[in-house]
Amino acid sequence: xxxxVVVGGGPAGIRAACMLAAHRLRPVLLDxxxxxxxxxxxxxxxxxxxxxxxxxGGEAAKYHALQAAFASIRDQIEYRPGTLVxxxxxxxxxxxxxxxxxxxxxxxxxxxxxxxxRIMPLPGWTLPGVFALGGAQVSLKDQGCFIGRRVxxxxxxxxxxxxxxxxxxLGADVVAVCDTTPLGAKVRAAPQLAAAPRTMMRGISxxxxxxxxxxxxxxxxxxxxxxxxxRVEAIIVRDCRGRERRFACDAVALGYxxxxxxxxxxLAGAEMRxxxxxxxxxxxxxxxxxxxxxxxxAGDSVVIGGADAAEASGELxxxxxxxxxxxxxxxxxARGLRRRVFRLRRFQRALARAFVWPANRVKDLxxxxxxxxxxxxxxxxxxxxxxxxxxxxEVNRVKAITRCxxxxxxxxxxxxxxxxxxxxxxxIPIEAAGRLRVQAxxxxxxxxxxxTLAE
Amino acid sequence: MPRMGAASMDERPxxxxxxxxxDGGSIExxxxxxxxxxxxxxxxxxxxxxxxxxxxxxxxxxxxRAGFCLMGACQDCWVWLDDGRHVRACTTAAVAGLGVRTTxxxxxxxxxx
Ligand SMILES: Cc1cc2nc3c(=O)[nH]c(=O)nc-3n(C[C@H](O)[C@H](O)[C@H](O)COP(=O)(O)OP(=O)(O)OC[C@H]3O[C@@H](n4cnc5c(N)ncnc54)[C@H](O)[C@@H]3O)c2cc1C
Ligand code: FES
Numbered sequence: 001x002x003x004x005v006v007v008g009g010g011p012a013g014i015r016a017a018c019m020l021a022a023h024r025l026r027p028v029l030l031d032x033x034x035x036x037x038x039x040x041x042x043x044x045x046x047x048x049x050x051x052x053x054x055x056x057g058g059e060a061a062k063y064h065a066l067q068a069a070f071a072s073i074r075d076q077i078e079y080r081p082g083t084l085v086x087x088x089x090x091x092x093x094x095x096x097x098x099x100x101x102x103x104x105x106x107x108x109x110x111x112x113x114x115x116x117x118r119i120m121p122l123p124g125w126t127l128p129g130v131f132a133l134g135g136a137q138v139s140l141k142d143q144g145c146f147i148g149r150r151v152x153x154x155x156x157x158x159x160x161x162x163x164x165x166x167x168x169x170l171g172a173d174v175v176a177v178c179d180t181t182p183l184g185a186k187v188r189a190a191p192q193l194a195a196a197p198r199t200m201m202r203g204i205s206x207x208x209x210x211x212x213x214x215x216x217x218x219x220x221x222x223x224x225x226x227x228x229x230x231r232v233e234a235i236i237v238r239d240c241r242g243r244e245r246r247f248a249c250d251a252v253a254l255g256y257x258x259x260x261x262x263x264x265x266x267l268a269g270a271e272m273r274x275x276x277x278x279x280x281x282x283x284x285x286x287x288x289x290x291x292x293x294x295x296x297x298a299g300d301s302v303v304i305g306g307a308d309a310a311e312a313s314g315e316l317x318x319x320x321x322x323x324x325x326x327x328x329x330x331x332x333x334a335r336g337l338r339r340r341v342f343r344l345r346r347f348q349r350a351l352a353r354a355f356v357w358p359a360n361r362v363k364d365l366x367x368x369x370x371x372x373x374x375x376x377x378x379x380x381x382x383x384x385x386x387x388x389x390x391x392x393x394e395v396n397r398v399k400a401i402t403r404c405x406x407x408x409x410x411x412x413x414x415x416x417x418x419x420x421x422x423x424x425x426x427x428i429p430i431e432a433a434g435r436l437r438v439q440a441x442x443x444x445x446x447x448x449x450x451x452t453l454a455e
Numbered sequence: 456m457p458r459m460g461a462a463s464m465d466e467r468p469x470x471x472x473x474x475x476x477x478d479g480g481s482i483e484x485x486x487x488x489x490x491x492x493x494x495x496x497x498x499x500x501x502x503x504x505x506x507x508x509x510x511x512x513x514x515x516x517x518x519x520r521a522g523f524c525l526m527g528a529c530q531d532c533w534v535w536l537d538d539g540r541h542v543r544a545c546t547t548a549a550v551a552g553l554g555v556r557t558t559x560x561x562x563x564x565x566x567x568x
Contacts, residue, residue, distance in 0.1 A: 032527060032546075039526065047478040047496040116528045128509050128521030129470055135525030142525075143501040144475040149467070170474040230519050231470065231508045251470065261528070373523065373531055376513060408530035413523065444530060444543075 002325050005030065005093065005104060007085050007264060008112035010038015011307050012299025012314035014070050016110045019318035021076040023327055028104060029077050030095060032084040032443075035142075038114055038299075039134060040307045041066050048144045055141070055166055058202065062307065087440035088267045091294065094440070101449040108294045108321045111265050112314055115258035115300035118280075118416050120155075120361050121379075123369050124226030125254065133255025137163050146172045148251025152235045154178040154223055155255045156355040161206035163253060164215065174215045176247045178237050180256075181356045182220030192350035199347070216247075222361075226252055256357050258304045259416060263442040265302070268295050274431040277349050278304070279359060280416065281435045287338050289317035296320055309344035312337050359430075362420040371421065372414040374407020379421065386425050393426035394434040395419055408444050411436045470521055471504040482551040485537075487558075493549050499542065500525070500532055502549035510534050510544055511557045535559055 004020050006013045009031035020027040035043045041063045044050045053060040080097075087094040093104045117132035124130070131139070131147045133155060139145045150173040153164040164177045193200045211217055220240035227234045234248045262283050266272055270283035270291040282303055289296045298317040299310035316337040322329045365371075367380025385391055385401045392398045395405070395418060405411030405418055415436050423430040479495035486507055493502030500522055503510055509519035511534050522532035525545050532544040537554030 034546075045496050045498070047494075048475060049477065050475045116524060116526065126518070126520065128519050131522070132524045132526075132529070135523065138525045139471065139501070140474060143471075143498055144473060144477065145471040145501050145505065146474050148470060149472050172472070172474065231521075250467075373520075373529065376515070376518075408533070409528065413529045413531075443527070444533075446542075 001025065002107040003028070003105065004108045004110070004321055005106040006110045006112060007031075007093070008038065008114060008299070008301065009033060009036045009070075009079075009081070010112060010114050010299060010310060011041055011066055012112035012114075012301070012310040012317075013038070013110070014066055015311045015314035016112060016298055016318040017077050018069050018073050019315045019329075020321065021073040023322055023329065024076075025327075027077050028106075029079045030083045030085055030093070030104065031079075031081050034081050036070050036079075036081065037063075037067060038310075039138070040310075042138065042141050043067060044144065045142050050141070050144050052141075054169065059307075066311070084443060084445070085264060086442055086445050088264060096445045096449045098446075101445065106294070108296065108325070109268065110289075110296045110298060110314075110317050110321065111268065111301055112297075112299045112310070112317075113261040113264055113301040114310075115260050115304060116412060117157075117255040118257050118259040118357065119254060119413055120256055120358050120417055120420075121365065121369055121371055121414075122223050122225060122361075123366065124228065124232075126370050126373055127226055127228045127232050128230065129228065129232030129251045130226055131251065131253055133157055133159055133163055133253045134258070136251075136253035137166065140166060140170070146170070146251070147253060148232070148249065149173060150175050150249045151251045151253060152176050152178060152247050152249045153253045154180075154235060154237075155253075156181045156358070157255045157257045158203060158351055158355055159255065160355075161203070161210060165206050165209055168210065168213055168215065174210070175249045176216040176218060176235075177210060178218045178221045178223065178235070178247075179355075180221055180223060180358050181354065182240060184220075185356060186219070186354045189350055189354035193347070193354060195343070195350070196347045218245075257352065257355055258300060260301050260303065261412075262301055263410065263438040265291060265295075265297050266438045267440060267442065268292070270295060270297065272435060274435075275303070276431075277352050279357060279420075279430055287342070288320035288323075288334070289313055290320055290324075303345055303348075305341070305345040305348050309341055309348070312344065313341045316341055357416075359420050360424075362417055363424050365421075371417060372402075372404040372407060374409050374413075375403040377402050377404040377414075382418070382421055383425055386422070393422065393428060395422050395436050396434055398422050399436065405436055410438060410442065468507060469505045470508050471501055473505060482549060484549060484551065484553040484555065486555045488554070495551075497549045498545055499534070499547040499549045499553070499555070500544035503534070503544060503555060507557075509557060514559055517558075
């Protein structure tokens with residue numbers, strides 16, 4: 001029997017595992033997380049009295065369906081939570097658990113590793129109390145905690161209003177929602193967004209609920225700085241009419257949409273190409289998710305598509321595995337899934353126009369702003385390194401000289417802003433500034449594991 | 456450390472605020488030797504940040520940090536434990552008796568001299 005391994009227990013990975021289990025392949029499902037569900041459909045930690053139905057509203061049914069689907073295949077798969085995949089060599093995965101390191105071999109590999117927030121730094125963004133927008137949702141769903149008592153939601157993302165509303169529902173004081181995209185851009189994107197009327201109406205209902213509740217909703221703002229001595233005390237923004245406004249708060253949730261966690265795909269040999277809409281380098285796949293021999297990619301780890309696209313693309317990738325192994329399955333279903341995934345991902349491209357990544361902001365960042373949290377490298381250090389005679393204009397060279405992107409997070413957080421900074425400072429298009437290359441381990445492995453390897 | 460109560464909000468020692476209750480009892484742990492209380496089921500990060508406004512100080516400059524992504528990606532939340540272990544607070548469970556340090560052991564020792 002072929003050995004199929006799925007990495008990632010979110011909607012994409014679960015649906016892939018379901019499809020493989022239905023054909024008695026007994027897949028291995030590896031997930032770094034201890035609870036199944038991934039990011040969007042994360043289950044609360046044990047003992048938390050969180051009413052997921054109230055919190056998730058219209059999406060609760062999908063959450064329950066996914067968790068039920070997983071429960072129904074639980075003994076038809078080999079599920080290994082708490083297992084980090086940190087390197088890939090040929091057809092071998094290197095994994096780390098609390099017990100140490102080991103390897104898992106595969107005949108076919110489906111990567112469904114999801115996404116994380118994309119961040120544009122601003123002065124004060126390393127202060128305690130500033131968290132990624134998705135993190136603000138995770139702290140609520142996973143831990144039942146607000147990131148602060150008076151929270152400002154800032155950036156530009158379809159999840160901005162959703163998160164703000166979830167916080168309000170549970171009693172947090174949402175001091176403001178500051179969307180950096182002008183309202184006009186959203187109105188212009190509306191005809192394309194209308195291709196998914198339910199999703200668009202849901203978005204509008206979040207907005208109107210917040211407005212009815214009296215939350216200040218600002219559009220087209222410039223985030224100037226976050227102030228505080230040893231923790232967040234206020235955020236200062238310039239509104240669309242040019243007025244400076246100060247919102248006192250003790251926490252800021254910051255995010256500009258999501259970016260794929262594509263490191264493992266790259267290590268596994270996927271070809272990376274520049275995507276002009278998102279201004280990111282993404283793995284190349286065919287319509288079913290094939291990225292190379294025995295390599296399949298699904299969900300937000302390839303291109304941001306949201307939870308529905310993740311479920312559909314997970315099943316689609318599993319069907320591609322079945323086809324390639326010569327196992328009979330309903331091809332007409334695969335055709336339907338292919339259309340659905342295509343449509344949902346195209347819709348996300350329209351969303352990117354309604355929630356704009358502020359690429360140009362990087363030019364305005366003052367030299368003292370930290371760009372790299374891990375190595376504490378400032379914007380000025382990068383500019384100075386580039387300004388030297390024969391200074392680098394390629395991101396990997398800039399990284400080697402300044403250590404920006406070389407820290408523990410491997411450029412996950414600073415990478416997109418670093419690429420923009422290098423391109424703008426060199427005066428070249430972003431795709432000409434190169435792509436930060438990934439190295440194993442993709443995440444730090446515990447010291448105990450490193451020790452067992454050294455022995 | 457200031458205590459929460461009628462005092463102004465900014466004196467609240469913790470960053471995080473509990474929005475919903477947990478089943479299960481409380482657990483005791485320490486931050487830099489000071490006794491703290493958390494709830495069974497908390498992540499180490501939630502346990503610390505409901506009590507304090509930082510997880511750690513940078514090795515150079517001592518700037519406070521409190522994590523960022525809360526999903527195991529940014530690596531901003533690694534803390535030292537009294538037993539010498541170095542752990543990622545957002546993906547580690549809080550257990551009774553843990554001793555957390557906000558500075559690397561070597562630096563802490565120098566300060567105590
Ligand atoms: C922090 C965050 C919060 C979000 N909240 C919402 C929300 O509330 N509502 C919403 O509609 N959408 C939300 N999203 C969007 C979300 O990306 C999608 O809705 C959906 O979860 C994507 O599904 P997926 O299966 O592609 O990936 P995910 O659901 O992200 O699942 C990926 C899984 O892969 C695992 N993984 C990653 N790397 C490794 C590795 N190296 N080794 C082992 N396992 C690994 C992760 O632990 C995770 O469980 C959120 C996204 C993020 C990043
Ligand atoms: S807060 Fe980002 S890894 Fe823990």
